[in-house]
Amino acid sequence: MPSSNEPFTQAANSWDLETLYSDLSSLKGKRLTPVEKRHLRGLLCGCSPAEIAEKLGKNGKGVETDLCATIYRYVKSLLDKSDEKLENWRNISEWLDDAGYKNQSIKVPGLDLSPEKAVVNVTNINIESDQIVFLISMKIPTYQDSDSLEDELNNLDNYRSN
Known part of the structure; x- marks a missing residue:
């Protein structure tokens, strides 16, 4: 679980990060680096690579290059989409949601069942x-x-x- 001073910690409210980190690490053959985890959480929070770079004080092209070489490749391999073209960075969170990595929330009229409130x-x-x-x-x-x-x-x- 990311610490409170880490960026993009709100991803932990909506995503099963521990399982996702574990599955991606198994595929990679070693643990994800803190930078890879940060970039992944940024994507899961709905941030573009440019927004991730801005929030981290990094170069946008550098973050995009890192994502292409790591997270995009790992996720495509994990979800057996290696032959598919990544049309947009948003595909990553959509694919992971479809694969069941997003926490399921229960909607009950009048109740706030969000993890940060209950x-x-x-x-x-x-x-x-x-x-x-x-x-x-x-x-x-x-x-x-x-x-x-x-x-x-x-x-x-x-x-x-x-």
């Missing part, structure tokens, strides 16, 4: 017989007052039962 605490861990039992507390902020939220959830239940 709070999950493990309050207790017990070993019982052949099981490990976790007691979990969740706090999920709502967009609306509780009466409106209750109406929305009832409407959702009614919709599902029809």
Whole structure:
């Protein structure tokens, strides 16, 4: 997980970076470098190579060259798209999303289930017989007052039962 002073950390909110890093590293034959990870996160945050370069204080052509020699090549190989032409840098995040590397979010009317807003605490861990039992507390902020939220959830239940 990138540290808070690293650029493009918001990619961790929407993407399974650990799995993606691991899969790309396996393909590469060694770990991704910090620069490769930074460039990949920049793409996953929707930044163009020029924007990545600007945010990192680098030369735009240099970042584009680095991306072509590393991340673009690794992703194409990982997703078996080596024969496909990369039309646009946006293809990388689209391809990775299609391959399942983007975190799936659940939409519930009136609830904000984004990872940065919801709070999950493990309050207790017990070993019982052949099981490990976790007691979990969740706090999920709502967009609306509780009466409106209750109406929305009832409407959702009614919709599902029809």
